[in-house]
Amino acid sequence: MVDAHADRDLILARLGEVWLKGRNRQSFLNRLERNLRAALKAELRGVRVEPSYGRIFIRVAAEDLHRALEICVDTPGLSSVSPARRVPSTVEAIREAALELTAEAWAGVEGTFSVKARRRLKAFPLTSPELGRVIGEAIGERFRHLSVDLKRSDHQLGIEVDDRYTHIWTRTLKGSGGLPVGSAGRVTLLLSGGIDSPVAGYLAQKRGCELDAVYFHSPPFIGEPSKDKVIQLANRLAPRQGGMRLYIIYFTEIQKAIRAACDPRFTVLLYRRFMYRLAAEIAEGRKALALCTGENLGQVASQTLENLTAVDRLTPLLTLRPVLAFDKEEIIEVARRIDTFDISTLPFDDCCTLFIPDNPIIHAQIKALEIEEAKLDVPALVQEALVKSEMLKLSGLPIIGEAVEG
Amino acid sequence: MIYLDHAATSPPDPEIIAGLAARQHSHFANPKSTHALGVEAGRLLEAARGRLSRALGGRPSELIFTSGGTEALALAFSGSAGEAGRVALCGGAHAAIRSAAGQLATRGFEVDTLPLDEEGRLTPEALSAHLHPKTRALALIMAQNETGAINDIAALSRAAHAIAPRARIIVDAVQALGKAPIDARRLGADALIVTAHKIHGPKGIGALWTPHALTPLFKGGGQERGMRGGTQSAPLAWAFAEAVERQHGAAPRLSALRDRLFAALRQALPQIKLVGPPLDGPRLPNLLMLLLPGLPGEPLLNALSAGGVCASSGSACAGGRFSETLTAMGHHAGEGAFLRLSVGRFNTEDEIDDAARIIAEAARSLGEVYG
Numbered sequence: 001m002v003d004a005h006a007d008r009d010l011i012l013a014r015l016g017e018v019w020l021k022g023r024n025r026q027s028f029l030n031r032l033e034r035n036l037r038a039a040l041k042a043e044l045r046g047v048r049v050e051p052s053y054g055r056i057f058i059r060v061a062a063e064d065l066h067r068a069l070e071i072c073v074d075t076p077g078l079s080s081v082s083p084a085r086r087v088p089s090t091v092e093a094i095r096e097a098a099l100e101l102t103a104e105a106w107a108g109v110e111g112t113f114s115v116k117a118r119r120r121l122k123a124f125p126l127t128s129p130e131l132g133r134v135i136g137e138a139i140g141e142r143f144r145h146l147s148v149d150l151k152r153s154d155h156q157l158g159i160e161v162d163d164r165y166t167h168i169w170t171r172t173l174k175g176s177g178g179l180p181v182g183s184a185g186r187v188t189l190l191l192s193g194g195i196d197s198p199v200a201g202y203l204a205q206k207r208g209c210e211l212d213a214v215y216f217h218s219p220p221f222i223g224e225p226s227k228d229k230v231i232q233l234a235n236r237l238a239p240r241q242g243g244m245r246l247y248i249i250y251f252t253e254i255q256k257a258i259r260a261a262c263d264p265r266f267t268v269l270l271y272r273r274f275m276y277r278l279a280a281e282i283a284e285g286r287k288a289l290a291l292c293t294g295e296n297l298g299q300v301a302s303q304t305l306e307n308l309t310a311v312d313r314l315t316p317l318l319t320l321r322p323v324l325a326f327d328k329e330e331i332i333e334v335a336r337r338i339d340t341f342d343i344s345t346l347p348f349d350d351c352c353t354l355f356i357p358d359n360p361i362i363h364a365q366i367k368a369l370e371i372e373e374a375k376l377d378v379p380a381l382v383q384e385a386l387v388k389s390e391m392l393k394l395s396g397l398p399i400i401g402e403a404v405e406g
Numbered sequence: 407m408i409y410l411d412h413a414a415t416s417p418p419d420p421e422i423i424a425g426l427a428a429r430q431h432s433h434f435a436n437p438k439s440t441h442a443l444g445v446e447a448g449r450l451l452e453a454a455r456g457r458l459s460r461a462l463g464g465r466p467s468e469l470i471f472t473s474g475g476t477e478a479l480a481l482a483f484s485g486s487a488g489e490a491g492r493v494a495l496c497g498g499a500h501a502a503i504r505s506a507a508g509q510l511a512t513r514g515f516e517v518d519t520l521p522l523d524e525e526g527r528l529t530p531e532a533l534s535a536h537l538h539p540k541t542r543a544l545a546l547i548m549a550q551n552e553t554g555a556i557n558d559i560a561a562l563s564r565a566a567h568a569i570a571p572r573a574r575i576i577v578d579a580v581q582a583l584g585k586a587p588i589d590a591r592r593l594g595a596d597a598l599i600v601t602a603h604k605i606h607g608p609k610g611i612g613a614l615w616t617p618h619a620l621t622p623l624f625k626g627g628g629q630e631r632g633m634r635g636g637t638q639s640a641p642l643a644w645a646f647a648e649a650v651e652r653q654h655g656a657a658p659r660l661s662a663l664r665d666r667l668f669a670a671l672r673q674a675l676p677q678i679k680l681v682g683p684p685l686d687g688p689r690l691p692n693l694l695m696l697l698l699p700g701l702p703g704e705p706l707l708n709a710l711s712a713g714g715v716c717a718s719s720g721s722a723c724a725g726g727r728f729s730e731t732l733t734a735m736g737h738h739a740g741e742g743a744f745l746r747l748s749v750g751r752f753n754t755e756d757e758i759d760d761a762a763r764i765i766a767e768a769a770r771s772l773g774e775v776y777g
Contacts, residue, residue, distance in 0.1 A: 222705075
């Protein structure tokens with residue numbers, strides 16, 4: 001059997017929870033395959049993505065292997081990936097490839113090793129344990145300083161025998177797990193320039209949500225660098241779903257109106273209530289199924305249970321708060337992993353910091369907020385902000401998006 | 407856009423850019439190469455060295471080309487300090503010097519900072535009162551980049567040598583070049599630093615004048631008297647020399663533009679205050695640091711940018727921290743918006759008038775929100 005793409009490197013990707021799905025499995029699989037293909041092809045040329053019996057095989061040029069692995073690891077729905085060798089399903093071919101592969105990968109290493117063989121071709125002449133033993137003995141002769149430890153080895157060789165091909169690997173990278181982006185439906189993310197909201201967006205993506213992002217911009221109080229920062233953050237989320245919409249809503253007039261008319265102690269909550277109203281409008285236009293925010297319980301004064309309740313009642317939409325119970329350190333850990341932390345910590349403010357009093361209300365009564373809002377023409381302010389909003393379609397590539405709507 | 411941020415960097419002179427592009431083709435060779443093209447490039451480089459050193463009052467053999475002001479400052483300061491001991495810098499020193507001093511401090515040096523007066527200048531009296539006799543290197547800024555205050559370097563050098571005879575005097579003349587007369591020897595300097603991009607030259611080239619041997623930051627192939635390794639760019643050196651000569655005599659025009667701007671702003675916004683020395687005092691001809699009481703700094707700059715004026719706060723709110731220079735002068739962030747306006751010789755009177763109008767409008771509309 002000739003492998004048509006033997007000149008390119010092969011990645012074996014294993015499915016995560018997708019595999020547990022029942023009748024919906026095929027649609028989840030299709031989504032995962034599509035996402036993976038889009039993410040890989042956005043950066044790399046000549047990529048082939050082929051699903052096969054609960055695995056996805058990816059062919060890339062040898063020089064792209066490292067980047068392709070990174071992309072796979074970052075694609076929700078995969079549990080792990082291995083750079084693999086593909087050979088015909090014969091004992092001789094397997095032994096030869098196993099020796100070659102380990103000669104490269106284990107040169108100069110110390111410790112113990114194991115061979116984990118699995119056969120799905122029942123007609124194969126050896127059982128799985130027999131194959132493992134045969135290959136293990138061959139390797140043991142080659143690497144006399146390594147000893148076998150089947151339970152807790154330092155180095156593993158994996159073998160999977162299928163009917164046409166056998167795959168062999170020495171390295172397995174943990175995937176991000178979760179479900180394919182888009183399999184859960186569309187969600188509207190309230191994205192600020194901070195650390196929390198990009199992490200919330202990522203976690204929602206990981207559970208299958210496809211995001212639209214909404215950012216509230218307040219010129220001239222907030223400068224263009226703040227907007228660019230949010231675009232950069234959105235660009236970090238976009239590749240996972242093959243592109244993303246970022247709505248930029250001009251918030252200046254609302255903030256000026258609140259400052260002019262309302263009790264300053266309610267400023268932050270009044271901002272947030274407008275943000276929820278506006279995000280819900282965007283969500284409705286896009287048939288999104290939920291909002292998603294980076295809100296956390298107790299992190300700052302505006303995030304008490306009372307204050308979260310005060311923003312929650314404005315829309316019938318469900319609001320996802322994936323980092324609600326995270327400690328700041330835990331959020332930062334994820335932010336570093338998804339490469340948003342260094343952007344979020346750039347020293348450009350977002351509009352929430354404007355006109356903030358020293359003594360904000362910590363436990364707000366909805367009634368009191370409604371009294372403040374009665375001093376404003378809320379529907380007109382919301383409409384005006386929506387009309388002035390603009391939308392960017394972000395490819396996820398590291399470039400500034402292009403405005404496509406006025 | 408009306409560009410009033412020449413203290414940050416200046417738009418390159420189109421003719422210099424064209425000349426530079428041509429020479430990047432014709433004089434690309436390594437000036438150390440012995441073939442015909444290398445010799446040509448070497449001649450261009452040495453001619454530029456001669457032109458630039460003449461403009462600074464030095465000899466060609468005393469001039470070292472670097473990648474820019476920051477590198478030249480770091481080389482001069484740490485290269486003069488020796489292995490251990492004491493160094494000093496004036497208040498209001500550029501971040502490049504402050505960070506070089508910080509690196510010396512981590513290597514065990516004692517670092518003294520000399521205080522500014524309320525106009526943002528270091529006086530010889532203050533220097534005499536605070537300089538330690540064992541100081542090995544003293545970094546002075548000739549023209550301060552935020553306030554435009556000009557220090558009397560000659561007087562400061564004399565005062566410094568009277569107290570610390572071994573101190574090497576390092577003069578940051580990056581802002582002063584092309585705007586105030588520079589004569590390195592008469593200033594009493596041991597090292598003097600300049601850069602091309604503040605006077606309509608390209609970025610990527612600076613220079614250090616010094617008659618002394620300095621410990622290099624990196625030796626590389628031993629270029630620039632062994633003090634700054636790396637293949638030299640003859641075309642960039644040419645562009646630097648060209649920029650200095652073209653800027654010659656620009657000061658009166660710059661100060662006329664500056665005064666016109668200040669007069670227009672004063673009329674529209676009587677509450678503004680000039681920070682630093684008075685207009686007829688020792689200050690750069692092209693720079694105004696203004697305080698607009700009660701206004702927020704960043705929104706003002708954003709509004710100006712949206713209105714078509716590029717300006718700066720100096721370092722007044724760089725990275726969220728208030729300027730050390732302004733703090734040393736007794737200012738604080740709560741006073742209002744600090745606005746640095748710096749003109750260049752390509753600005754026109756019409757631009758100045760338009761800018762004054764845009765600034766006044768932005769200040770008024772922000773004043774309504776914050777009032």
